[in-house]
Amino acid sequence: MLSGKITDRIELQHNSGIHLRPGDYISLKVVKNIFHNKWAVSIGGRLLTAYSDIDLIPGQIIKAKVLLEENRLILKITNKNIDTVNVLLEKYGINSDSLTRSIVLSLMRTGLAVREEYIIAIKSLIKNSKKVETKLIRLLAIMLDKGIIIKHLD
Numbered sequence: 464m465l466s467g468k469i470t471d472r473i474e475l476q477h478n479s480g481i482h483l484r485p486g487d488y489i490s491l492k493v494v495k496n497i498f499h500n501k502w503a504v505s506i507g508g509r510l511l512t513a514y515s516d517i518d519l520i521p522g523q524i525i526k527a528k529v530l531l532e533e534n535r536l537i538l539k540i541t542n543k544n545i546d547t548v549n550v551l552l553e554k555y556g557i558n559s560d561s562l563t564r565s566i567v568l569s570l571m572r573t574g575l576a577v578r579e580e581y582i583i584a585i586k587s588l589i590k591n592s593k594k595v596e597t598k599l600i601r602l603l604a605i606m607l608d609k610g611i612i613i614k615h616l617d
Contacts, residue, residue: 473504473519473527475536476512483536487529491538493519496572513538518568555579562586562595569600575608588613 473491475481483489483506494503494510496519504513517540519525527538548567552559557579566585570577585603589595606613 471517471540472530473502473513473515473517473525473538473540475538476514481506481509481511483529485529485531488541489527489529489538491525491527493521493523493525495521518572520568520571521574551577555582557582562589565595565597566600566604569597570604573601573604575604581607584613 475483489506491513492505494505497503497512500514500516502513502515502519504511525538525540526542527540530537530539548564548571549559551567552563557563563582563586566582567577570581575581581604584607585600588603589599592599603613
């Protein structure tokens with residue numbers, strides 16, 4: 464697993480069974496989040512397990528350079544300039560603050576549509592919370608999507 468917070472890298476599971484050489488440039492597709500920083504990704508049609516502290520999005524295509532560090536396969540992301548969250552926020556004319564970005568990422572990771580009304584509703588529900596966790600945002604998003612009315616959080 465990753466040691467420390469690495470912002471532009473993805474580590475492949477040790478015995479991935481795929482032949483990659485340091486210096487190769489590859490494209491990978493994010494398939495799904497397995498748990499916390501554990502992801503299922505597809506490289507060359509093969510499903511692999513990867514670890515990353517980056518907020519990945521299922522369906523996202525990432526270009527990366529293969530590195531070998533301490534006998535571990537590391538993928539250094541090379542297409543950092545593509546920011547799906549900013550594109551969506553600009554589309555709706557919403558300011559990009561850290562809470563809003565977290566909400567949008569949570570909606571995307573949960574597989575829900577990114578709707579302006581969801582963003583506004585979730586922000587208003589958690590505005591007074593001292594600590595906002597991604598799990599809470601995801602739960603609120605699912606509840607809103609299912610039509611469950613939420614009055615306030617204490």
